[in-house]
Amino acid sequence: GENVEQHPSTLSVQEGDSAVIKCTYSDSASNYFPWYKQELGKGPQLIIDIRSNVGEKKDQRIAVTLNKTAKHFSLHITETQPEDSAVYFCAASLNEKLTFGTGTRLTIIP
Amino acid sequence: DSGVTQTPKHLITATGQRVTLRCSPRSGDLSVYWYQQSLDQGLQFLIQYYNGEERAKGNILERFSAQQFPDLHSELNLSSLELGDSALYFCASSVEVGRVNTGELFFGEGSRLTVL
Numbered sequence: 001g002e003n004v005e006q007h008p009s010t011l012s013v014q015e016g017d018s019a020v021i022k023c024t025y026s027d028s029a030s031n032y033f034p035w036y037k038q039e040l041g042k043g044p045q046l047i048i049d050i051r052s053n054v055g056e057k058k059d060q061r062i063a064v065t066l067n068k069t070a071k072h073f074s075l076h077i078t079e080t081q082p083e084d085s086a087v088y089f090c091a092a093s094l095n096e097k098l099t100f101g102t103g104t105r106l107t108i109i110p
Numbered sequence: 111d112s113g114v115t116q117t118p119k120h121l122i123t124a125t126g127q128r129v130t131l132r133c134s135p136r137s138g139d140l141s142v143y144w145y146q147q148s149l150d151q152g153l154q155f156l157i158q159y160y161n162g163e164e165r166a167k168g169n170i171l172e173r174f175s176a177q178q179f180p181d182l183h184s185e186l187n188l189s190s191l192e193l194g195d196s197a198l199y200f201c202a203s204s205v206e207v208g209r210v211n212t213g214e215l216f217f218g219e220g221s222r223l224t225v226l
Binding site: 089 | 112152154155166168213215218220
């Protein structure tokens with residue numbers, strides 16, 4: 001089955017700086033890569049996703065890049081704000097089954 | 111609000127007991143997924159139902175079982191509970207186009223189970 005590794009497990013950045021979270025996956029057949037944000041006491045919520053036929057996707061301050069050859073994908077958050085503080089999960093989908101990474105706790109320092 | 115409703119929000123019970131967690135998916139969503147989130151762990155996929163039928167199985171213990179009813183709500187039954195079963199249990203639903211999952215999962219707020 002698919003295996004997804006996510007780094008770092010914790011990340012602290014100054015407000016206004018950029019944050020980058022990286023994930024690798026094991027199965028080259030995976031074709032869908034979403035990112036979820038989980039705020040305290042809430043369920044995860046999709047913030048951006050990318051499919052294997054695209055190399056990069058951007059939505060305002062967040063962007064995701066995918067390198068199929070290296071089997072890794074990254075989440076980039078620019079101009080970070082306090083409300084970006086949360087746990088972020090990457091995931092990879094193979095045959096419609098999502099496998100999640102172990103999460104990154106992002107803390108934005110005011 | 112994702113539109114997915116889970117009850118109860120919190121549950122405290124003893125080892126050896128049995129509990130049932132309930133999930134109502136978003137209106138119109140036919141697929142229901144159950145995930146377990148332990149402390150400092152990611153989301154472990156347990157099981158998926160589509161329109162009442164089991165569609166995929168993950169790392170679900172034999173002590174756990176689930177079903178999806180005709181009204182599309184789902185229940186996750188956890189029996190012979192152990193301390194290690196303490197976790198957040200999430201239900202999610204998804205949009206299907208035909209029988210193809212569009213990808214996005216809508217998660218409920220979870221049921222926090224504490225086994226003492």
